[in-house]
Amino acid sequence: MSTMTSPADGAKPIDVAAATAKLLGATSGNMVTYLQSCVHCGQCAAACHFYQATKDPRHTPALKLRPMLKAHRAKSSPLAWIGLAPALTERDLRETEDLIFDTCTMCGRCTQVCPMGIDVASIVQISRQAYAAAGLGPSDLMAAADASRDKGSPLGLTPEKLEERIEWLADENEVDIPLDKAKADVLLTVSSIETMKYPSSIVAMAKLMNHAGVNWTFSSKGYESTNFGYLAGNTSVARVMIERIVAATAATGAKTVVIPECGHAFGVMRYAAANILGRPLPFEVRHITEYLADLKRQGRLRLKPMADAFTYHDPCQISRRGGATADARYLLDGFATDFREMSPTGNFNWCCGGGGGVQAMGRAADVRHKVFKIKMDQVEATGANTLISACSNCRLTMDESKAHYHWPHEIGSLVEILADHLDDTARPAAAAE
Amino acid sequence: MREDKTLAQALESRGVSRRAFLKYASYVATLMALPPSASRVIAEELAKARRQSVIWLSFQECTGCTESITRSMSPTLEDLIFDFISLDYHHTLQAVSGAAAEHARTEAMKANKGKYIVVVDGSVPLKDGGVYSTIAGITNLDMLKETAKDAFAVVSVGTCAAFGGIPHANPNPTGAVAISEIITDKPVVNIPGCPPIPEAMTGTLAYLLSFGKLPELDAKGRPLAFFGETIHDRCYRRPFYERGMFANSFDDEGARKGWCLYKVGCKGPIAYNACATLKWNGGASFPIQSGHGCLGCSEPGFWDKGGFYEPLAAATAKLDIGVGAAAVAGVAAGAAAAELMRRKKSAAVDAANSKKKDG
């Protein structure tokens, strides 16, 4: 069944049949509806940051439906019987590889503008599975997926390293960071980016949780919520990553799993996980901004006002595609006295350019930098010096580009500024428990 | 029978002046939409012409065409045409009958060989050897061929002769055909209509007499002068059409107010004829003026165009059982395709699973 072809240039062989089979396996009414609905109006280009940054028509999101449409047609259309629906070729896959991986963050802006309402992101997600099955995809993304499976985290954060880190952070910052607590209401997870690059974010989350008197813990059985299996199109790795968190939650008896500042981690765990496992999750999944907003609503979060001017970058998977846009504003309301919305903002905010694993693709760095110019313009228009996000992946993407351009603005994290302004003089909520 | 005297001389003796020719000529020029300057030429040519021998053959018809051309009781200018022609054979109008009548026909053919005009009303049945219509034991087909052989031109009068007409309507039991399907070796003018407008017949004959040739014809062999525009083009109710004011039935407000009859089946837009301008019965009225839509009787197959009261825009195609069947077949085929896809999907998933197990 598998027809492996080896190109003469010695590149690794591409298994077109495997890609087609993967697509067939993912066939659903939803997918086929999207594939067949595009009217080629081209409006999605205007919404895509990759097109906006490069003005290259190749980056029109509508084109990202093409390979899968072709494969599907070749397998389903009566036209195929009379030879009018050619099969997907190796060349098709090679030529479009970068469209499916490097230049799509699955941010969903194109879906917003699409008059047909086509969810291009979901087709890209299926396409990634097919391309990965064929042996395509950026090696660093694939490696990150493998590392997730083998070491527990894409950046090699093994359970041992996690324990070391937590110990060190707790000591360094004089904060209580529970790990593998036997019984907890809340299982907090990490994104390896935070652990490795922004450890202060872990400390901030711990401070906030402790401040509100939450019975929470990290777990060495399941801690990494960033799912590079999902982003790489490797469903089996995606499943392993989810199962680890499910097991860890079960072990502590937690009813709530809190996802840290990572957009795709939230999107996958909150919405994709149950569908990948094929069963509903036995616990609720909250993003840290949602969870903190819950605490604020319960009166358990007491903050000192913050006067610094700043603006907020909405992570796509949390705002536009996550439904938690309002919670970030709720947290800032009454706390940040000089909060400035950028334009467009909220559900319409531009993507950082690094979502969907693009951040992890070294070869996509150039285009990411180009995309970041959009963000720079947005921020500069607000007059604020500081750019805050609730996603460490966005933050890393933006930090890298900031360095590339020597952009003089500050880039920070929502949980960190909240933790920095905790009012610990009175802790009625904690006292009450 | 052709006479040696010119028409002018013949009429002169009856005290008819050249002014009458001039007046008749200006009438014909108007009818045929010729430039006013042509009327002097017509007048001169007519005056010089000799009486034209005409042999009138009636086949599968209802005599309505003859009624139409002879409808007038008092002699009028239009009737001058009968002074211009010598109707040598017309079995309804001529006094003699039987062998004498047929003799008159053959005599006229002999005497005016190559110069006489054959006027035909009625279609010719071809089925079963043409037995469905015979005259003096001769089938219409044979008589037409024989008579037309030495004619100068053939004029098909009425829709039956021009296009097969009502005898030709589905299922055409006699195998009726138009004259032009039989006479292919000489000019044939079609003056359709059920019946044709008398002026269209007399005008065409006058033109033939004056100019010795056929007037300009359209693709269906009809003189453009009478059949160049549709009823709709010249209909006095056209402004109502433009304004979207229609009668929805024959007894509603719109019908009483004389609004456009398009919706109740008027075929005016595709009927080429001069009824709206020449009108009928001495200019008294025409069907639309009398409150009925045009049937399009001057068009081929007018009997079989999906009902006189069906609007022109309505398709003769129907949302019939076949369309339902096509939809059902489509659903069935679609279901099969979906099922096929479902199986391909399961097979792909199973293959992936077994591969994983093997791996």
Place this chain on the structure above:
Amino acid sequence: MRSHDAADCCADAVTGLAEAVLSEIADLLDQFAASGAQSSIDLSGLPMTDADREKLAQRLGRGEVQATLDVAGQTDVWETQYAGVWWVRHFGGNGQVISEEIAITHVPAILLTHREDARAAAERLRKACEVLEATTAADQSSAERDSIHA
């Protein structure tokens, strides 16, 4: 009949064709005056409503000459108040207008006596004279006879 109201309603419509015809007439009259070129306009061929025709007739008015001919039905001819512009209206046998034209000319052709007609007329007149002479001669001789007898 109601349906005729509709016909009347539309026949009443003024389309502006009268003005167009008037300016055409003016052009043709210029040419006639300059070069003697005669011409005519066939009104029956124009899609004029009754109201249009009425308006045109009013504008042109009636001039010095009017004639009525009895030729296979009536024909009315009149010069309009613009010299050289003639209105010729032919009626059929049943009083219906069968043809109508504006002639820009010295005299409409239909008014002119055709030479052939004159020749025929002369012949007839000659015959009539002969008959008259014959009868006069006969009368004379009988009168003479009478006077002799008297």
Place this chain on the structure above:
Amino acid sequence: MDLLDFARGPALQIGLYVFAFGVAFRLASLLLLPRLKDLSAARKGAPGAVVASGREIIRRMWPQSVYAEATRFTTINGYIFHLGLAIIVFLGTPHILFLKGLIGVSWPGLPTNIINGVAVITFLSLIAALVHRLQSPVLKAISTANDYITWLVTMLPVATGLLAISHLGWRYETLLAVHILSIAVFLIWFPFGKLMHAFLIFLSRGTTGAHLAHRGAQL
């Protein structure tokens, strides 16, 4: 049988058969595929799939203000020819009579000169759509034969209709026949080309509406 008889009869009949079969086939083969069942927990207060689908179908009739500028031409021009076509087809008296002949019900139409005006606007709008497609690098890149065939098949009835009402070119009955034939071609192409979006728009909008409303995402 002349061309008009052929157009009004067999040609349209074949068009209707193919249309009915094709649309039924396309919809059945799509709707009978298994659909994804979202097993993730719905956001609190998220509407049900039916409400969410309906809401999305309606809301997406006009672009969000953020995209107003980028989508202005396509949106406005798109509306012009879509509404134009709808007005011509559903409010032009001959078309109402055509539909009445098929489905048995009728309704009042607009005066002919208004319909003619709308047809001219629609014609120009379709020309503008094609020019736009040929000039925009993005549209050039994503356009396929389907787009151009669909444009032609949509344009033909408008153009032939305009010719018919203005009696330009051939004789009226020939123009009318060609106009009706172009409808038959339209009906035949409909299920197999981009015109299917008339149906698919509800499915794809609805699918996304349900998918994202489940998450509480505001799109």
